[in-house]
Amino acid sequence: MTLKLKAQIRDLLGKKVRAVRQDGKIPAVVYGHGMPNKNLELVYHDFDKVFKEGGESTIIDLAIDGQPTAKVIISDVQADPVSGRYHHVDFHQIKMDEKIHATVELKFVGEAKAVKEFDGVLVHNISELEIKCLPADLVGEIEVDVSQLDTFDEVVTISDLNISKDIEIIGHEPADVVAIVARPREEEKEEVAAEQPAAEATAAAGGEKAEEERESETK
Incomplete structure (x- = not known):
């Protein structure tokens, strides 16, 4: 299965990236196979749909500013721990004849x-x-x-x-x-309870035998 996703080159970097998120987009980067890293921005809804459908192990045809598509997979997704909203996405460009x-x-x-x-x-x-x-x-x-x-x-x-x-x-x-x-916890408790009398009986028998041996040694 191959999914399709569009992206645009992102000029805002560093602390200015906050403006990208406020505009309803996700900062991203794509790297791999001799190509320079490209800073991107994604439409939030578009990425959300692709990610929910394919996860991190699906090939994506990524179209950047209308250029020929690149084969990529999602290598990392950062999300807000409270809201769960995506903060940043890493894409890894792949070659179809190389294992990943x-x-x-x-x-x-x-x-x-x-x-x-x-x-x-x-x-x-x-x-x-x-x-x-x-x-x-x-x-x-x-x-x-x-x-x-x-x-x-x-x-x-x-x-x-x-x-x-x-x-x-x-x-x-x-x-x-x-x-x-x-096993259900109640059943585990019953088994432990059933084992305890046997263990106590064994310990008692061992104690009696030891006592008999001590008495025979003193005679």
Whole structure:
């Protein structure tokens, strides 16, 4: 999937960038592959639409001031921690015949039997993956099917994910657990309570045996 976005060259720099935001636009920069960095400004609504649709792992045809489009991906988005409004965007220009690194979010789909019937709690151990691939093989998200989690002993691992052989996973092993269903807390408490009498009985038996041994040594 390739999205389209327009941008304009930005002349305002430093503290003057505030005026760009007040005008309903987002300061941005594009860099990469021997081209000089270009300071840009984006129409807020246009970028918001593209970002929500494609995220950071989708190729964008970026048209700057009507020039021929450049193939880019979003490498960084800065947002206000309170309002959530975008403050700045970094684009990385790419070549279609060179592999790139990207971060892809995991989308959890399906319903786990261990959650539905046994009141378990679905735990996401991994929420995103760093991948390496050619731009044409980029995906916007990777689905994780949790419907296979019928019991508390089953897990979804990296090797269970439906990922193209042309995509390399960075920083994780095939056996790394992506999702698991944890037991309900009440059930965990019951198991602990059930284990305590047995542990106390074992400790008591051990104490009695030690006492008998001490008495036999003193005779």
